[in-house]
Amino acid sequence: QKEVEQDPGPLSVPEGAIVSLNCTYSNSAFQYFMWYRQYSRKGPELLMYTYSSGNKEDGRFTAQVDKSSKYISLFIRDSQPSDSATYLCAMSPGGGATNKLIFGTGTLLAVQP
Amino acid sequence: DAGITQSPRHKVTETGTPVTLRCHQTENHRYMYWYRQDPGHGLRLIHYSYGVKDTDKGEVSDGYSVSRSKTEDFLLTLESATSSQTSVYFCATEGVAGSPLHFGNGTRLTVT
Numbered sequence: 310q311k312e313v314e315q316d317p318g319p320l321s322v323p324e325g326a327i328v329s330l331n332c333t334y335s336n337s338a339f340q341y342f343m344w345y346r347q348y349s350r351k352g353p354e355l356l357m358y359t360y361s362s363g364n365k366e367d368g369r370f371t372a373q374v375d376k377s378s379k380y381i382s383l384f385i386r387d388s389q390p391s392d393s394a395t396y397l398c399a400m401s402p403g404g405g406a407t408n409k410l411i412f413g414t415g416t417l418l419a420v421q422p
Numbered sequence: 423d424a425g426i427t428q429s430p431r432h433k434v435t436e437t438g439t440p441v442t443l444r445c446h447q448t449e450n451h452r453y454m455y456w457y458r459q460d461p462g463h464g465l466r467l468i469h470y471s472y473g474v475k476d477t478d479k480g481e482v483s484d485g486y487s488v489s490r491s492k493t494e495d496f497l498l499t500l501e502s503a504t505s506s507q508t509s510v511y512f513c514a515t516e517g518v519a520g521s522p523l524h525f526g527n528g529t530r531l532t533v534t
Contacts, residue, residue, distance in 0.1 A: 313464075314439060315464075317462075350527070350528075351527050351528075352426075352512055352514075352525030352526050352527045352528055353465070353523075353525050354513075354525065355522040355523070355524075358522060362469070397464065397465070399465075403520065404520070405519030405520040406515055406520075407453065407455070407470075407519065407520065407523065408426075408455075408467060408468070408470050408478070408480065410523075412464040412465040412466075413464055414461075414463065414464040415464060
């Protein structure tokens with residue numbers, strides 16, 4: 310079993326829809342949780358960064374962490390065609406341990422105009 | 423964008439040949455990382471560096487070596503390329519330990 314599981318999709322939604330992307334994990338030591346967005350033929354770019362449990366909002370994006378269930382989510386409101394990309398979750402135990410950062414396999418999202 | 427340039431962007435090589443990929447950054451970031459990205463596996467860490475001449479192995483380091491003689495350059499070498507090393511390789515930098523990673527746009531390597 311992988312430490313981090315992510316549904317690969319593809320997920321296709323109409324413009325304006327609310328999108329929910331999810332990851333589950335097995336390592337209870339993870340404290341830092343990230344979402345990266347990766348456009349085709351480009352490198353990943355950081356979208357959201359959260360510590361421990363709770364919610365964090367940034368514009369149309371909300372990151373949610375439930376450590377008791379070992380489950381994290383990214384919600385995108387009013388989705389736009391420009392949101393079409395692969396979304397990668399990532400998590401680490403923290404303490405500057407970027408070498409222990411584990412990525413999910415990514416979910417491919419397509420927002421149809 | 424942290425000013426990361428990867429070269430070459432694409433390369434096709436034959437099995438058994440050595441290959442070197444270059445990562446150049448202009449942000450004076452201390453930490454640098456090499457990842458490979460494969461379908462079904464996500465990003466996996468190959469090697470990383472926490473300063474000039476200081477490097478360490480990641481999860482999938484077999485068959486790879488790295489060197490960092492200057493802050494701005496981090497080289498990844500495939501000693502004798504194999505078909506299993508066909509992948510997209512990403513370099514990333516980190517200014518301060520634990521801060522978000524900045525990625526380059528990748529090198530697509532095909533080993534025939």
